[in-house]
Amino acid sequence: MPSSSKRVLIDTDTAGDDAQALLLAATTDRLGIEGVTICAGNVEFDRQVENAKYALELVDNETTVYEGARSPLLKDHEFADQIHGEGGLGGDLFPETGIDSGEEYAVDYIVETVRENPGEITLVCLAPLTNIALALKKEPALNDLVDEVYVMGGAVHWPGNDTATAEFNFWVDPDAAKLVLEHLDVTLFDWGLSVRDTAFESDFFSTLRTEDDTALADFYLESTKVGRAYNEEHRGGERTVQPDSSVVAALIEPDLVTETDHAYVTVDEREGITRGHTVVDTGEWELGAPRTTLVESLDSDLFERMMRSLLLDGTPDDAL
Ligand code: RIB
Ligand code: CA
Numbered sequence: 001m002p003s004s005s006k007r008v009l010i011d012t013d014t015a016g017d018d019a020q021a022l023l024l025a026a027t028t029d030r031l032g033i034e035g036v037t038i039c040a041g042n043v044e045f046d047r048q049v050e051n052a053k054y055a056l057e058l059v060d061n062e063t064t065v066y067e068g069a070r071s072p073l074l075k076d077h078e079f080a081d082q083i084h085g086e087g088g089l090g091g092d093l094f095p096e097t098g099i100d101s102g103e104e105y106a107v108d109y110i111v112e113t114v115r116e117n118p119g120e121i122t123l124v125c126l127a128p129l130t131n132i133a134l135a136l137k138k139e140p141a142l143n144d145l146v147d148e149v150y151v152m153g154g155a156v157h158w159p160g161n162d163t164a165t166a167e168f169n170f171w172v173d174p175d176a177a178k179l180v181l182e183h184l185d186v187t188l189f190d191w192g193l194s195v196r197d198t199a200f201e202s203d204f205f206s207t208l209r210t211e212d213d214t215a216l217a218d219f220y221l222e223s224t225k226v227g228r229a230y231n232e233e234h235r236g237g238e239r240t241v242q243p244d245s246s247v248v249a250a251l252i253e254p255d256l257v258t259e260t261d262h263a264y265v266t267v268d269e270r271e272g273i274t275r276g277h278t279v280v281d282t283g284e285w286e287l288g289a290p291r292t293t294l295v296e297s298l299d300s301d302l303f304e305r306m307m308r309s310l311l312l313d314g315t316p317d318d319a320l
Contacts, residue, residue, distance in 0.1 A: 005032040006251060007120050007147070009113060011068070011106075012244070013041020013127035013169075014051035015084035016223035020307070021126055021244040022052060023216060026061035027315040030252045033063045034113055037106035039127040041172055042080045043088035045070045051088050054095035058219060059314070065099070068106030069130040072173035075271075077128075080168055085226035093222055107134040114145040124251065125151040125180075126244040128169045133176035136183055143184045150251060151186045152243045153177060154267070154278035156294055158192030166276030167191040174269040174276040181265045187293040188265065189250070190278065194243035197298040201239045204304065208311060217311045242307065246298060249306050253320055256306075259297040264288035 008031050012018040025031050036056070038049050045067075052065045071077070085091030102109060110131065114121050123146055125132055132149075136142045143149075153169035154177070155161070162168040167190065170177040180186065205228070208217040224240045232238040250256045264287045268277040280294070281287040302319070309319035 005030055006122060007032050007034055007117070008122045008124045008251060009034045009037065009110060010124045011037045011039055011127055011131050012052060013039055014048045014055065015042035015080070015088035016090065016227060017242055017244040018042070018126050019051055019055040019089065019223055020220065020242060021248040022055040023059055024245055024248045024252065024306070024310055024316050026056055026059045026063070027310060028252045028317050030317070031248070033061070034121060035066055035102065035109060036063055037066045037068050037110060037131055039068050039106070039131040040071050040077065041127040041169065042084050043086070044079065047087045047094070049101060050095045050097060053097040053099045057097055057099065058215060064102040066102040066104055066106040066109045069134060072128060072130050073133060073175045075173065075175065077172045080162070083227050083230055089223040090225040106131050107138060110135040111139045114142065115139065118145050119147055121146055122148040122150065122251065124247060125149065125153070126247060128172035129153065129176040129180045130173045133173070133179045136179060149184045149186045150189070150247050151180070152189045152247045154188060154190045154265070156188070156190040156192055156278055156280050158190065158195070160276070161191050163273070163276070165274045167278070170267050170278060171276030174267045177267040177276070178269050181267060181292060185291050187295060189243065189247045189295050191243065193295055193298065194241040194246065197300040198242040198246045198303060199239050200242070200304065201237065204308070205238070207308065211312050214312055214314070216314065220311050245307065246303055249303055249316065250295070250298070252316055253302065253306065256299050256302055257295050258299050261294045261296055262290040263292055263294055264290045265292040
């Protein structure tokens, strides 16, 4: 890894978009992946573990995958295989890599890694926040030990994707999300941002189909197949959004972020129709000191170029 690379630890519930995020991180010279940790989320836990290993192996990356929380802190949860397909990668891909997981429990690995490298590690949180909340319980000084904390989750002044009021990651473990947002300085990429600035439509898919076939383009098309069909049926067109990969893209190229705000953010952890709802106060309500950086817009053309470059040339860096 080049010495100037930003060191990231990626926590993921590996389905399609998480896999694209891992591919971005594994193929850029600008990031070095310390480790990948798996948290209960999109699909059955062991599938998520295999999916992460498979994505990394696709690009010859040997980062160790550590297994973490298999359920949310307190709540029951449902998978999202209606979006991602049964195994999480479109429904037809069920990788068995034969690669061993790291021996340590993911939460212990996170805590140990940030303690050994104070101020050096950026946590990239692409899953329900259970592992991160458990790490925070184990190491209350977590905020001082990390470099940054980037989170995909929540729906800021926007309808959810999992319920009318909540985004999936926050809905699955609202207790963890609340804890993390109230105790860590988070840079938040919410579902509304994903919809506004990371959507790909048929012209993007056509390019992938007509350019010289690449393994990564094929993988992208396969792993987004069920989601594209779902969106065509329920959301007015064959499209994908890339919530998780846009977080990693912004770490690779900070200029991707074109607008931010600061706010106090917390999460409704109660059962009921507002479970997982993102509560945002930019000052008017005096709910608390603003400690969350809200990412409000991205350069969507640059993001699309980075993803195209990843899928067709094997690295996002050619687009930079
Ligand atoms: O709700 C968005 C989340 O769902 C992201 O973490 C993405 O991976 C998708 O699974
Ligand atoms: Ca995810």
